[in-house]
Amino acid sequence: MPFNKNKTGESDSRKKAKDDLFEKLDPNNMMSNAQRVLSSAVNVLEEEIAAGILAAKKIEGEIIDVEDLREDPQDLMNRIRRDIHEAVDLIMDSVTAMARHFGSLSDTVLNKKSEEKPAPQQDSPQAIPVITASKPVKAGDTAVLYVTLSNDRQADPVIIAFRKAALCGKGKSVIAANAINMMPSPVRLSSGEEAEMTVQVKVPKTAVPGVYSGLFVDANDSGNRLIIHLDVN
């Protein structure tokens, strides 16, 4: 039939066109081009990543002897802890020294006519560590503070049991002692041992914004004291 013949003719010509196009595309050549380009791209990527790693290692090594530090990570942590303690002690010592200086200045003013020799100074009071929350806490939220305790005496194990105290704020505002939770408590430390204690302070929803502080004293040794300091906003 002419229709069928025509259709077959069209089909043949379409097939031929497709074949021509396929030939023109040169699939083998295309595959090889794609492979060449992709392989080149992957090489570039690998080279750049390797160069980046080398450069980063060099930067790390020039300022800090990382390998040396990695040999004893515990030593590094101890050093960091010691440095922080020393920094806090320095601040507390300077505050104490300043307070003493102002005290002696006012004594001088009050007794300026007195020619008496000054009384021998008492031993400087032991600095009380101040534990401060890293950021202000909202009324109704719970602040979490961390205290590192260490037994640097040669003596027998010590048991530290801080007595909770209310945190006093402006005027009559307080955060009651029962809103404070210390874990673990008591803390038992052998000679040279360290432990971390967590202090959770649940700030009442009705708390007035301001600074709150409280002194915590060890029930077993009143020489062990710390101040909890909290900023409520």
Add this chain to the structure above:
Amino acid sequence: MYGDLMKSMLAEYGAVTLKGIRHFIPDKEPRKYLYDLVLDYPNRGGKGFRPGLCIAACKAYGGTLQQVLYAAVTLELLHNAFLIHDDIEDESLSRRNRPTMHQYTSTAIAVNVGDAMQALGLFPLLKHKKILGPALSLKVFEEVQHMVEVSAEGQAIELGWRQDNICDLKDEDYLRMILKKTCWYTCIHPIRIGAIIGSNGKVKPELFNRLGYFMGTAFQIQDDLLNLLAEEKKYGKEIGGDIVEGKRTLMLIRLLQLCSKSEKAMIGHHLSIPIKERNAQTATDILRLMHRYDCLDYSKNISKYMAGAALKEFYTIFSRLPDSKDKSFLESIILYMINRDY
């Protein structure tokens, strides 16, 4: 079909990221020459490609929008900061159908706005600590640090080629430059960051390097082709602007490889003179040469090889994850690149 999915999800994630960006712009003075301008480029409505990839990768790995939004905001803020500086470095006249920032303010003001945006872009990363915890936040920060570093290196390579009027470049040089200048920050890191957050740090980020590299290269070549072929209104930048700027596109590099000595001398001279003195007629002649030497078709093919390779990588990595709209969205971007007909 995939084009519709891609466009609708890019718009959705772009809108939520823009809202996040607005949240991080300080509501204070100086407004006129700083904070109002910070919002200018994001408000012009870019593609939102980077936050889109990041959010989708996160969700495909089981994460949530809330977990990844800060990272998406950082990516988009830094991207827009790069664009402002990029427009100055390239002496571009228009961006998303409007004058570039340094054109309607001044170079000094635009540089400063870009600087501020880079600083503002770091702030959302600090917020990660609360949502992701310190270890994961640090991982994301390292990703961003690397992203900014390599992007600047890539930009330096291309600016160096222009400064020294380098005309003998190979395809491999282009692939290296584009890896550093575009791919890390457009695809590799957005996907890596999204996957890190979505998998809660369990997935190895290196897994996505090839996928992002192939996608980014296909994306950049196609963007460069659009600069020569698209309608200006649709494209949003001056057509042929890359030839005037002397940008070392794959098409130009190919042309310099194939053309005659006299043609190469003509192109070399065009590239050696200051941008403002370059002749539009010469740019048209160079475009004609690109057509004559089949540089456009050659580049189209390379971009399709890259998109094809990206699709293979995508199936290798993502086929083990459960089907999701976000997974389909990532696939649709690659399919769109493969089937793009300009």
